[in-house]
Amino acid sequence: MSNRPYNFSAGPAAMPESVLRQAAEEMLDWRGSGMSVMEMSHRGKEFVQICDEAEADLRSLLGVGDDYAVLFMQGGATAENAIIPLNLIGRRPEHKADYVLSGSWSKKSHKEAQRYGDIAIAAAADQEKTLEGKAQAPYTWMPVPADWKVRPDASYVHFCSNETIDGIEFIDWPTGDAYGAADVPLVIDASSHFLSRPMQIARAGVLYAGAQKNAGPAGVTVVVVRRDLIGHALPVCPSAFDYVNVAKEHSRFNTPPTYGIYLAGLVFKWVLANGGLAGMEAANKAKADLLYSYIDGSGFYRNRIHAPVRSRMNVPFVLADESHNDAFLKGSAEAGLLSLKGHKSVGGMRASIYNAMPIAGVQALVDYMREFAQRHG
Numbered sequence: 382m383s384n385r386p387y388n389f390s391a392g393p394a395a396m397p398e399s400v401l402r403q404a405a406e407e408m409l410d411w412r413g414s415g416m417s418v419m420e421m422s423h424r425g426k427e428f429v430q431i432c433d434e435a436e437a438d439l440r441s442l443l444g445v446g447d448d449y450a451v452l453f454m455q456g457g458a459t460a461e462n463a464i465i466p467l468n469l470i471g472r473r474p475e476h477k478a479d480y481v482l483s484g485s486w487s488k489k490s491h492k493e494a495q496r497y498g499d500i501a502i503a504a505a506a507d508q509e510k511t512l513e514g515k516a517q518a519p520y521t522w523m524p525v526p527a528d529w530k531v532r533p534d535a536s537y538v539h540f541c542s543n544e545t546i547d548g549i550e551f552i553d554w555p556t557g558d559a560y561g562a563a564d565v566p567l568v569i570d571a572s573s574h575f576l577s578r579p580m581q582i583a584r585a586g587v588l589y590a591g592a593q594k595n596a597g598p599a600g601v602t603v604v605v606v607r608r609d610l611i612g613h614a615l616p617v618c619p620s621a622f623d624y625v626n627v628a629k630e631h632s633r634f635n636t637p638p639t640y641g642i643y644l645a646g647l648v649f650k651w652v653l654a655n656g657g658l659a660g661m662e663a664a665n666k667a668k669a670d671l672l673y674s675y676i677d678g679s680g681f682y683r684n685r686i687h688a689p690v691r692s693r694m695n696v697p698f699v700l701a702d703e704s705h706n707d708a709f710l711k712g713s714a715e716a717g718l719l720s721l722k723g724h725k726s727v728g729g730m731r732a733s734i735y736n737a738m739p740i741a742g743v744q745a746l747v748d749y750m751r752e753f754a755q756r757h758g
């Protein structure tokens with residue numbers, strides 16, 4: 382292995398180094414085919430094998446059976462925010478859908494959906510709230526399912542299970558009974574913690590994730606959709622975005638992002654070889670515990686998120702004295718710790734520690750943070 386810097390980018394994000402090396406080796410000639418994967422017909426037997434194997438590996442990682450379609454689409458989670466209402470809101474004649482607002486990405490999903498029907502807010506973390514005796518600022522906590530107001534005739538209820546920008550993760554996904562609307566399926570934007578831990582797919586009607594956070598390169602969107610929810614697309618839904626077509630043609634209705642699917646497939650094999658989702662969870666828990674416990678004990682750095690919903694993937698933090706921000710970022714880059722600047726909407730710093738980040742990278746970050754705090758504290 383080389384001495385590449387540790388990359389804490391929120392996305393596109395670090396890939397497993399062994400995957401990059403394998404892709405480099407296979408770049409000019411994929412397994413004696415005489416072609417790079419990006420030169421292959423998407424209908425040829427080589428790419429069909431690559432694509433079908435990626436789907437099969439992903440199914441085995443997630444433990445999903447044939448009652449769900451597993452689709453590789455394009456347009457990112459942002460396009461999916463439109464593709465979902467286009468496909469699902471017509472399930473019921475009222476064309477209603479409800480959204481839980483827990484941070485930046487769920488707010489965007491809610492806004493996009495408004496073009497397509499009667500959209501309501503089921504719950505929002507937009508107020509200060511006292512939790513466990515501590516005042517929590519807006520968008521530093523997660524509304525509990527018992528407080529969601531889901532209309533019984535809604536076509537679905539949407540939430541984001543990991544708010545990448547805010548650093549909030551919601552793990553124990555509710556059944557319909559928990560939010561009082563058993564017939565209203567859950568639609569989940571899991572982009573930034575997809576494959577980071579076992580996922581309760583059986584509770585999801587639809588789960589979607591842009592690959593570039595934790596599952597591959599930008600350009601592939603993974604959509605896992607319960608088959609009984611397919612087949613209700615609005616007449617204006619583009620045919621390439623109609624789940625009926627994409628599912629029927631095994632993600633090859635039109636030209637899919639072939640090279641991205643190949644790389645995502647290599648990542649799925651890497652996850653399988655490293656203990657599957659349980660293996661990822663154990664490693665990710667150790668990494669997050671290391672970083673949060675240092676931050677909490679430091680007296681110099683602070684994370685504001687309600688502790689039970691802190692994200693294991695995206696760890697935002699602020700310095701006690703923000704006038705040191707530029708020095709912190711300059712020094713961290715020099716120390717081989719890349720992309721630690723926080724999202725512009727929340728400021729401060731953010732360390733994204735996805736599957737491909739080894740614990741040695743988190744340890745190097747903590748060592749740097751400790752040394753910086755000693756110099757500036």
Ligand SMILES: *Cc1c(COP(=O)(O)O)cnc(C)c1O
Pocket residue numbers: 392456457458459460486541543544545570571572573591594
């Ligand atoms: C990154 C991200 C998105 C947006 O992804 P695009 O590929 O840019 O559309 C949406 N939701 C979440 C949770 C994300 O992390």
